[in-house]
Amino acid sequence: LLPTTEAFTTPAAFGVRKFTPTAFTQQENISSSALEAKKKKKKKKKTSPDSEPVVATLEVPVVEDVVEEEAAEIEEPVSVVDDEETKETESTAETEEAEAKAAAEAKANEEVEAKAAAEAKAKEEVEAKAAAEAKAAEEEAARIAAEEAAAKKAAEEEAARIAAEEAAAKKAAEDEAARIAAEEAAAKKAAEEEAARIAAEEAAAKKAAEEEAARIAAEEAAAKKAAEEEAARIAAEKAKKEAEEKAERERIRAIAAKAESKQRGILEAKLAIDAVEIAERKAERDALAAKLAEMEAKREALAKARMQPKLPEEEKALADRYGNMDVKERAFNILADLGLIELHVDPDSESYDHSNDDELVPENVIV
Numbered sequence: 001l002l003p004t005t006e007a008f009t010t011p012a013a014f015g016v017r018k019f020t021p022t023a024f025t026q027q028e029n030i031s032s033s034a035l036e037a038k039k040k041k042k043k044k045k046k047t048s049p050d051s052e053p054v055v056a057t058l059e060v061p062v063v064e065d066v067v068e069e070e071a072a073e074i075e076e077p078v079s080v081v082d083d084e085e086t087k088e089t090e091s092t093a094e095t096e097e098a099e100a101k102a103a104a105e106a107k108a109n110e111e112v113e114a115k116a117a118a119e120a121k122a123k124e125e126v127e128a129k130a131a132a133e134a135k136a137a138e139e140e141a142a143r144i145a146a147e148e149a150a151a152k153k154a155a156e157e158e159a160a161r162i163a164a165e166e167a168a169a170k171k172a173a174e175d176e177a178a179r180i181a182a183e184e185a186a187a188k189k190a191a192e193e194e195a196a197r198i199a200a201e202e203a204a205a206k207k208a209a210e211e212e213a214a215r216i217a218a219e220e221a222a223a224k225k226a227a228e229e230e231a232a233r234i235a236a237e238k239a240k241k242e243a244e245e246k247a248e249r250e251r252i253r254a255i256a257a258k259a260e261s262k263q264r265g266i267l268e269a270k271l272a273i274d275a276v277e278i279a280e281r282k283a284e285r286d287a288l289a290a291k292l293a294e295m296e297a298k299r300e301a302l303a304k305a306r307m308q309p310k311l312p313e314e315e316k317a318l319a320d321r322y323g324n325m326d327v328k329e330r331a332f333n334i335l336a337d338l339g340l341i342e343l344h345v346d347p348d349s350e351s352y353d354h355s356n357d358d359e360l361v362p363e364n365v366i367v
Contacts (some may be wrong), residue, residue: 005357050145079196162303167301169295170298173292176288180281180284180288183281184281187274187277187278187281191274194270194274198263198266198267198270201263202263205256205259205260205263209256212252212256216248216252219245220245223241223245227241227242298339302338302339303335305338305339306338306339321333322334
């Protein structure tokens, strides 16, 4: 066997020397081929995606591949070495290459794992932030829905209360109008009955006077006849009789005139009393109408005061009115303007009605 040469290269960037020995025997050639196949198998080996998915997606350049590519371009003859030296050098180079490759792969795996952990942490933070925002939006929507439902319920209750008050006021007005109409009808009927009674009394008085006059005429005729029959006998008595009869007639006329005057006075007094009662009832009706008009005006004012939204000039007028008041006075006037409190008439006022002062208020009446 003749000694052979070996090719080598020394890359400046890596400082690694590569030897390619030539086999001297058939056994060494087989061993060298098996070693080369083992090295190539190691170069092609990759991490399984099932065991380490992060490393499987990363391709790390190997220093040995760069060395072999540059070594293929430059080949220089080297001195022949013996078989022991060649094996030792080859084993040292393989060990260095394996260590460098393992260090590079470990570093790449650490970088990929750190990047994946950072991405997972950022994704968790984004998801947590989105979940917190969604929860806050749901709570805000629930709060707004609850406030809208409460406002709607309050508006419906207020409208129902106002409608009930208006219905009660309308019913009270209708009852009062019906009562007044009934009283007027009763008064009219009583006046008609009284007028009929007075007319009947006048007719009876007139009939009695006529009967009295007929009786007097009969008596006069009888007296005249008696006087004529007795003229010769009682001449002096006739004159006396005539004087007495004349006095009687005057007395009867006076009695009739007095009775007629008395009846007329009774009728005029009754008519005067009825006129006073009718005037009082008319005054009551006028007072009730004024009270109803005042209630209607107050209801319209309250409805206008509670109406929302208001015009800018109305808002300015309210601000000017309440602006100069203190807190208590402003609160009192706002409640009064909205109809939430009721003002009472001053008892010392000239327009105060004292006719009902002796009556109990409804809440003090025990049923």
